[in-house]
Amino acid sequence: MTSATSAHSVVEPTATTRRFAGSLVVLYAIITMIPLVWIMLTAFKSPDDAISYPPKVLFKPSLEGFCNLFTTRSRQTPEFIRSLGPPQGMCDEIARSRNMVVAGPSNYVPRFVNSLIIAFGSTVLAVALGTLSAYGFSRFRVPLKDDLLFFILSTRMMPPIAVAIPIYLMYRTIGLSDTRLGMILLYTSVNVSLAVWLLKGFIDEIPREYEEAAMIDGYTRFQAFVKVVLPQATTGIAATAIFCLIFAWNEYAFAVLLTSGNAQTAPPFIPIIIGEGGQDWPAVAAGTTLFLIPIVVFTVLLRKHLLRGITFGAVRK
Amino acid sequence: MAQIKVEALDKSFGDFHAVKSASFTVEDGQFLCLLGPSGCGKTTTLRMIAGLELPTAGTIRLDGEDVTMNRASARDIAFVFQLFALYPHMNVRQNIGFPLKCEGMGAAERDRRVVEAARILRISHLLDRSVSGLAGGDRQRVALGRAIVRKPKCFLMDEPLGALDTEMREAMIHELRALHDRLGATTVYVTHDQLEAMAMADRIAVMNNGVVEQVASPRDIYDRPASLFVADFIGSPPMNFLPFRGGLQTGAEAIRLGERDVAIPPAREAMAESELVLGVRPEHVRFTDRGMVRGEVYGTEYLGTTQIVTVTTSYGALKARSPSSRSFRTGETVGLDFRPDTLSIFDKASGRAIRTALHEGAAHG
Numbered sequence: 001m002t003s004a005t006s007a008h009s010v011v012e013p014t015a016t017t018r019r020f021a022g023s024l025v026v027l028y029a030i031i032t033m034i035p036l037v038w039i040m041l042t043a044f045k046s047p048d049d050a051i052s053y054p055p056k057v058l059f060k061p062s063l064e065g066f067c068n069l070f071t072t073r074s075r076q077t078p079e080f081i082r083s084l085g086p087p088q089g090m091c092d093e094i095a096r097s098r099n100m101v102v103a104g105p106s107n108y109v110p111r112f113v114n115s116l117i118i119a120f121g122s123t124v125l126a127v128a129l130g131t132l133s134a135y136g137f138s139r140f141r142v143p144l145k146d147d148l149l150f151f152i153l154s155t156r157m158m159p160p161i162a163v164a165i166p167i168y169l170m171y172r173t174i175g176l177s178d179t180r181l182g183m184i185l186l187y188t189s190v191n192v193s194l195a196v197w198l199l200k201g202f203i204d205e206i207p208r209e210y211e212e213a214a215m216i217d218g219y220t221r222f223q224a225f226v227k228v229v230l231p232q233a234t235t236g237i238a239a240t241a242i243f244c245l246i247f248a249w250n251e252y253a254f255a256v257l258l259t260s261g262n263a264q265t266a267p268p269f270i271p272i273i274i275g276e277g278g279q280d281w282p283a284v285a286a287g288t289t290l291f292l293i294p295i296v297v298f299t300v301l302l303r304k305h306l307l308r309g310i311t312f313g314a315v316r317k
Numbered sequence: 318m319a320q321i322k323v324e325a326l327d328k329s330f331g332d333f334h335a336v337k338s339a340s341f342t343v344e345d346g347q348f349l350c351l352l353g354p355s356g357c358g359k360t361t362t363l364r365m366i367a368g369l370e371l372p373t374a375g376t377i378r379l380d381g382e383d384v385t386m387n388r389a390s391a392r393d394i395a396f397v398f399q400l401f402a403l404y405p406h407m408n409v410r411q412n413i414g415f416p417l418k419c420e421g422m423g424a425a426e427r428d429r430r431v432v433e434a435a436r437i438l439r440i441s442h443l444l445d446r447s448v449s450g451l452a453g454g455d456r457q458r459v460a461l462g463r464a465i466v467r468k469p470k471c472f473l474m475d476e477p478l479g480a481l482d483t484e485m486r487e488a489m490i491h492e493l494r495a496l497h498d499r500l501g502a503t504t505v506y507v508t509h510d511q512l513e514a515m516a517m518a519d520r521i522a523v524m525n526n527g528v529v530e531q532v533a534s535p536r537d538i539y540d541r542p543a544s545l546f547v548a549d550f551i552g553s554p555p556m557n558f559l560p561f562r563g564g565l566q567t568g569a570e571a572i573r574l575g576e577r578d579v580a581i582p583p584a585r586e587a588m589a590e591s592e593l594v595l596g597v598r599p600e601h602v603r604f605t606d607r608g609m610v611r612g613e614v615y616g617t618e619y620l621g622t623t624q625i626v627t628v629t630t631s632y633g634a635l636k637a638r639s640p641s642s643r644s645f646r647t648g649e650t651v652g653l654d655f656r657p658d659t660l661s662i663f664d665k666a667s668g669r670a671i672r673t674a675l676h677e678g679a680a681h682g
Contacts, residue, residue, distance in 0.1 A: 209402035218419030
């Protein structure tokens with residue numbers, strides 16, 4: 001269709017409307033990006049630049065924030081520092097310029113690993129359970145189906161923190177507090193309701209004929225589910241996985257309450273990175289920036305599915 | 318290939334009684350159409366034969382073996398769906414070969430069979446295409462390929478041409494029948510389109526409200542309908558019905574319609590005085606000045622070689638088929654006569670056709 005005819009079309013938006021809508025989207029994108037850009041800039045500032053007022057937009061980039069994020073340091077007398085050998089690596093050099101020496105690695109890496117294990121573990125579990133139950137709800141005559149579905153959804157209706165204290169007490173009694181397994185189970189149970197509802201919508205859209213054809217052709221129902229339904233549900237599964245992962249990755253309240261030493265995830269750890277004389281903002285910002293990477297990578301990998309997944313059902317060819 | 322025997326099949330979904338004691342037999346190599354309006358239970362019956370639904374009561378035998386409760390995959394049947402149900406994540410070759418892969422057949426033998434099936438259906442050039450880019454007719458050929466590749470005991474088809482446009486449907490009707498003649502496979506074909514059923518079937522089972530009303534050849538279904546429903550459902554325009562009150566003696570050769578006697582095929586059963594219906598096909602209505610029924614021409618529908626003339630009479634509007642060469646004026650008074658040997662008589666209360674000499678030529682069963 002040429003632009004001349006589309007200008008007269010009743011259903012097609014006009015060029016002006018399209019430009020207006022486009023600029024709104026760009027504006028919104030910029031507004032939402034500002035905090036993110038600020039954090040990324042702060043990660044590369046020196047501690048002094050980070051707290052200077054008015055805020056510096058132009059500054060001399062420094063990796064001190066990243067060094068402080070990954071190391072612990074101790075203050076020493078200049079004489080002691082001079083008595084040491086040449087600095088070992090860049091971070092040691094930066095530390096010595098502030099009259100400190102690197103004492104050892106910080107807890108950031110183990111916390112980050114905890115986050116990865118707990119978030120991906122609970123996502124896999126929630127999506128797997130969600131897919132199976134969504135298929136069951138979609139295809140079988142389940143007694144009290146509507147009530148069960150409502151019950152599953154109703155677990156999302158209260159703020160999760162409302163049950164934090166009972167869960168804390170339960171976990172302490174059964175020995176799940178401050179364990180990765182405990183956190184995986186907790187995030188799974190929160191996410192599984194979302195997964196069931198999202199995936200039921202997707203599976204409802206897949207015609208039953210596909211499985212029926214496969215069952216007539218010699219598969220059992222489970223084989224038909226794995227070989228025929230799952231490949232067609234990948235879009236929905238990808239979209240659901242992203243939502244579940246984002247929740248589990250960012251979750252803060254339960255993580256603060258239920259984890260401390262062993263299973264602590266990155267979100268409760270990052271804000272309490274203390275430097276000399278208070279919050280070490282460049283280190284906090286560096287931790288946050290790195291913390292964003294896995295979810296960005298995961299989303300970019302699945303973005304094709306995500307876009308189709310969100311519009312699926314609303315627009316069908 | 319196999320004989321399919323359906324005995325007293327019943328299916329309820331909760332309070333809804335979808336199929337009521339359906340019985341029929343499809344002989345080895347026969348093409349049976351299950352024909353009826355939507356919601357009549359024809360698809361449910363087919364799905365029970367396939368094993369996609371389990372019957373509430375009754376039995377299904379394939380070659381004498383009771384398969385009523387067997388899994389679909391254990392029945393060795395092929396099913397063609399209305400919406401094709403081609404797996405979108407596989408190409409044409411993989412789709413056709415899928416049933417063989419399920420059986421665990423080796424790749425070489427599988428490919429040989431796929432190529433052969435594609436050749437029969439003339440889709441060899443499409444084998445490596447994605448199914449999503451195919452036209453409707455080609456999709457249906459791929460679906461048929463998936464059915465024939467396994468050489469199953471029988472084919473079950475659920476309105477396979479329903480999603481095609483008219484032109485393609487015409488072509489596929491002939492292709493399907495030719496395929497059937499070539500493979501000789503027992504086929505059960507569900508449709509709501511009487512033209513499809515008439516054109517393809519060896520035998521037609523007409524269903525209504527879950528009941529099998531009549532199982533017979535297309536000719537018998539048309540000429541000797543077993544019930545008011547069949548007479549009304551088959552034929553375009555449908556049979557004319559003239560209600561009257563009367564009784565019948567065995568051997569009676571006429572009925573009293575108003576003040577006149579109307580000759581009928583000799584009755585083979587007696588009927589006490591009750592509400593009856595005389596049925597006459599539009600093509601068996603003749604225009605004659607000395608006709609036994611008189612009425613006014615209401616309008617005509619031109620159909621090319623013939624025309625349908627609607628005549629308002631004291632029995633309601635009657636439709637007559639007449640050569641297009643004859644012209645009618647709206648409002649003109651005409652006399653109508655019926656060809657006696659073709660008339661059907663029905664009991665209005667039960668809808669059942671009363672046995673007359675008309676039925677003597679009919680195949681029994």
